[in-house]
Amino acid sequence: MERTLIIVKPEGVQRGLTGQVLARFEAKGFKFVGLKLMRITPELAARHYAEHAAKPFYPGLVRHITSSPVVVGVLEGPNVIAVTRAMMGPTKPWEAPAGTIRGDFAVSMGLNIIHGSDGAESAAREIDIFFTPEELVEYPRATDPWIIEG
Numbered sequence: 001m002e003r004t005l006i007i008v009k010p011e012g013v014q015r016g017l018t019g020q021v022l023a024r025f026e027a028k029g030f031k032f033v034g035l036k037l038m039r040i041t042p043e044l045a046a047r048h049y050a051e052h053a054a055k056p057f058y059p060g061l062v063r064h065i066t067s068s069p070v071v072v073g074v075l076e077g078p079n080v081i082a083v084t085r086a087m088m089g090p091t092k093p094w095e096a097p098a099g100t101i102r103g104d105f106a107v108s109m110g111l112n113i114i115h116g117s118d119g120a121e122s123a124a125r126e127i128d129i130f131f132t133p134e135e136l137v138e139y140p141r142a143t144d145p146w147i148i149e150g
């Protein structure tokens with residue numbers, strides 16, 4: 001089953017939106033197999049955002065993501081990578097439709113509430129950065145047959 005990494009960014013935690021954001025993924029039917037609150041170190045931030053290292057917004061991005069705690073989770077489910085991205089909405093909150101997390105909770109690009117892996121390769125890489133194998137828990141949900149066909 002597919003997995004992806006999400007981060008409720010510092011502004012999401014500070015604004016008290018963590019529960020609402022996580023609840024959307026639960027209500028959708030995705031399963032959390034990893035979840036924790038943590039303060040991201042500059043070293044972790046550099047690994048996570050390596051693809052942006054040369055961009056002008058990079059120093060501010062690292063400063064921001066390390067400025068206050070985040071909640072990091074691993075979600076599991078059918079097509080969870082693409083569906084999570086759709087539920088987040090586009091990077092620029094002013095382009096994000098109502099009903100998406102960024103569309104409903106954000107107005108600024110640098111304060112857009114949520115990170116989600118953008119493909120299978122980045123999901124595997126990012127899950128490995130933030131979680132040890134022991135921190136990922138496999139378990140059946142009693143509701144699985146009511147959510148996932150097959």
Ligand code: UDP
Pocket residue numbers: 057061090091109110111112114115116118
């Ligand atoms: N970002 C920014 N300015 C930019 C581009 C991106 O502050 O010009 C921030 C924004 O918060 C975004 C993050 O950097 O969520 C990572 O950028 P990416 O292009 O990967 O967007 P995402 O995958 O988060 O939609």
Ligand code: MG
Pocket residue numbers: 118
């Ligand atoms: Mg990205």
